Amino acid sequence: MLTGAITHRYTGGLYAAAKAHGEVERIDEALRTVTEALHANPTFKLLLEHPVLTPDVKMTVIRNVFGDVLPELLQSLFHLLFTRHRGEYISAIYTAFHKMADEARGRIEVQVETARNFEGDHLEMLRTRLADALQKEVKTVVHLHPELIAGYRVRIGNRIIDATVRGALTQFSQTLRVDQAAKEGTF
DSSP states (O other): OOHHHHHHHHHHHHHHHHHHTTOHHHHHHHHHHHHHHHHHOHHHHHHHHOSSSOHHHHHHHHHHHHGGGSOHHHHHHHHHHHHTTOGGGHHHHHHHHHHHHHHHHTEEEEEEEESSOOOHHHHHHHHHHHHHHHTSEEEEEEEEOGGGOSEEEEEETTEEEEEEHHHHHHHHHHHHHHHHHHHHTOO
8 A cells, every 4th residue: 555545544534533623733733742753763763663562562652751742632543553553654644734734724834945045035025925826824944955056946845936047057958959959850
């Protein structure tokens, strides 16, 4: 079975239950806390994914580490994941759940890649224009990529807006190749 399908199934069920109980924010925050702990401590991650440890042992560890931070609904999901040997999906479920929660709140996260620091007024202007175009609250995450030469590339889900010098040069080079091939009659 596909990883995305498994993640989608568990995330959809968790989101529906969290919404019905009015706990979307609480579940989102708790999942973030657990996911951060998994990323920060690979040994902890290996423990929760270990095939020999029983679900009850894993749940005892989860309860000892996080205590009252985890809502009952999330504890039930973790027990189900551990019972079905799917503990490795926790981070993917968080990512999908957070995206669903943000979408319901009218928020969207946008990845911005730039050649140089892109902050202050320039970043705020880009955020405002994207918010107007998307009709959503926009959170920007900026990544530095000096190889872009200048400009920025914006990723919104699977869409890309490329306003970089590197992108323009690549597009120009491809246009020249197509034109040359057309002149030679090979295209």
